[in-house]
Amino acid sequence: MQGKGYTQFSLGIVSLAALLSFFAAPARGQQVTAAASESAGAPEAAEAPAEIHALVGLVRDLQSQVQALNAQLGDLRAEQERARAEARALRLDLEAVKGQGGASAGSPVNSYSAPAAQPSTAQYGPASSITPQQAQSPGERLSKVEDDQQLIEGKIDDLYQTKVESGSKYRLRLSGIVLLNLFENRGTVDNLDFPEVAETEASQQPNASAGAFGGTLRQSQIRLQAFGPDIAGAHTSADVNLDFAGGLADTANGAWMGNIRMRTAVMRLDWSNTSLVAGQDRLFFAPLSPTSLASVAIPALSYSGNLWAWTPQVRVEHRFALSDDSTFSLQGGILDSPTGDYPPDDFDRYPTWGEESGQPAYAVRAAWSHRLFGQDFTAGVAGFYGRQVWGFSRSVDGWAGMADMTLPLGKYIELTGEFYRGRSVAGLGGGIGQSVYINGSFLTPTSRIWGLDSMGGWAQLKFKVKSNFEINGAFGSDNPFARELRQSNSYALYPEGAYTRNWSPFVNFIYQIRSDVLFSTEYRYLNSTVLDSGSIGANQVNVSLGYIF
Numbered sequence: 001m002q003g004k005g006y007t008q009f010s011l012g013i014v015s016l017a018a019l020l021s022f023f024a025a026p027a028r029g030q031q032v033t034a035a036a037s038e039s040a041g042a043p044e045a046a047e048a049p050a051e052i053h054a055l056v057g058l059v060r061d062l063q064s065q066v067q068a069l070n071a072q073l074g075d076l077r078a079e080q081e082r083a084r085a086e087a088r089a090l091r092l093d094l095e096a097v098k099g100q101g102g103a104s105a106g107s108p109v110n111s112y113s114a115p116a117a118q119p120s121t122a123q124y125g126p127a128s129s130i131t132p133q134q135a136q137s138p139g140e141r142l143s144k145v146e147d148d149q150q151l152i153e154g155k156i157d158d159l160y161q162t163k164v165e166s167g168s169k170y171r172l173r174l175s176g177i178v179l180l181n182l183f184e185n186r187g188t189v190d191n192l193d194f195p196e197v198a199e200t201e202a203s204q205q206p207n208a209s210a211g212a213f214g215g216t217l218r219q220s221q222i223r224l225q226a227f228g229p230d231i232a233g234a235h236t237s238a239d240v241n242l243d244f245a246g247g248l249a250d251t252a253n254g255a256w257m258g259n260i261r262m263r264t265a266v267m268r269l270d271w272s273n274t275s276l277v278a279g280q281d282r283l284f285f286a287p288l289s290p291t292s293l294a295s296v297a298i299p300a301l302s303y304s305g306n307l308w309a310w311t312p313q314v315r316v317e318h319r320f321a322l323s324d325d326s327t328f329s330l331q332g333g334i335l336d337s338p339t340g341d342y343p344p345d346d347f348d349r350y351p352t353w354g355e356e357s358g359q360p361a362y363a364v365r366a367a368w369s370h371r372l373f374g375q376d377f378t379a380g381v382a383g384f385y386g387r388q389v390w391g392f393s394r395s396v397d398g399w400a401g402m403a404d405m406t407l408p409l410g411k412y413i414e415l416t417g418e419f420y421r422g423r424s425v426a427g428l429g430g431g432i433g434q435s436v437y438i439n440g441s442f443l444t445p446t447s448r449i450w451g452l453d454s455m456g457g458w459a460q461l462k463f464k465v466k467s468n469f470e471i472n473g474a475f476g477s478d479n480p481f482a483r484e485l486r487q488s489n490s491y492a493l494y495p496e497g498a499y500t501r502n503w504s505p506f507v508n509f510i511y512q513i514r515s516d517v518l519f520s521t522e523y524r525y526l527n528s529t530v531l532d533s534g535s536i537g538a539n540q541v542n543v544s545l546g547y548i549f
Helices: 002-040 048-106 108-113 138-162 482-486
Strands: 171-186 211-216 221-231 234-243 261-270 274-282 310-321 326-335 361-372 375-389 395-408 413-423 436-438 449-451 453-466 469-480 499-514 517-530 534-548
Touching: 361 395, 395 449, 469 482, 482 499
Parallel strands: none
Antiparallel strands: 171 211, 171 221, 171 534, 221 234, 234 261, 261 274, 274 310, 310 326, 326 361, 361 375, 375 395, 395 413, 413 453, 436 449, 453 469, 469 499, 499 517, 517 534
């Protein structure tokens, strides 16, 4: 429409110029005629000046109209430039909103299947492009931007009407996943639906089974996120994550009715480069986990080299920008020292072996990140120390040194992994759940207890076939030192036999049918070695269907 207006103004200017030229010649001719008449004393000399004055007035009127039209044309051009600037600004805002929407659509895969430090932000669906918009006229682009803006405002109004409200009136987000797992096991395992180690049939009699089929939804999760006001320049937020894997209901068919369990509950203060985190959270010094929908209640490859725990902690994080493509981060904090022991009572709380030491556990991590193939290559090192007292003032020093890596090998392939070497780390999922060994009866005060050394790790290769389809293959292994277990009365602590090795490979396919529906199949093999008793094998085929809300 604006282009047609410019064409009409141009035609008007040309017409005015032609009209001026048309009247200019008669005016000059009449001026000459008037001069000749004056010299000749013609009788019509008195009428000529009146016509000339009329033509001059008309020309002046036309000139003023031309000037007014030029001024209006300048105003329209300025208005067009302002419209273009507003269109560019709106387009940038729309692209930012689209980018945020795509990230939230892609993130749930890793959010629930692999609680990693850097969740995936892959967008599912066609990406927006600016090139087709640039081929349109400014008016059409502005009209499209206005339509998109109205659509976004409508969506915001809908969200406002259906949002979850909190008592503090600050924004509250409810999300989660309903996850159905169907599985077929071959061999005897410690836990039917998400196994960690293979066991002998004799150890589970009379409930042992060489093969079993079942289903579960107790790996489903519910998450609440709260976003509060700024305090001292920091954004405040809180996050609670629950699942239904906290035990089995003591009722008929109770195996299908999992008890609710708190996984994490975290409060955060986030400045631009510094964060203060307090609550029950994952191990910040072992941030990665393999990707799996078959094992969500317990991270995949637990007891096979993957250290993990949810423990109360307070930590500080600081990030340094080394360049446009590189960052360096430091993390440090104290933790309620985890030792992996079971509560002796269902209601009253007694101190764990780590809490009996009278001091917290300590941990630090340093990591370097660099952009590689459009993704983040990250390498980190960490350390952990926690003192333990195993009754009768028998002290043990628990510690671990860890290294982790996320390495993009191109646009479609990524290698991740972690490695650890430690002592008394059953509370972190190391040592196949074994922390110490003893030379006598545990109830004898004179029996000596030592920390059990172990080492292990895991690696995963991810192949992103498409933006919504990926293949993951992983292998993990954990090795408590057999020579230490042989030097002790290990049966005093592990009457069913001490494990000296546990390794497990798996491969899975995860397909995101749409942003809120996931489908996955996985095959996993477990091989566990009992001290001086050989190895035991078991495997599982798992089919998962998840709905993200």
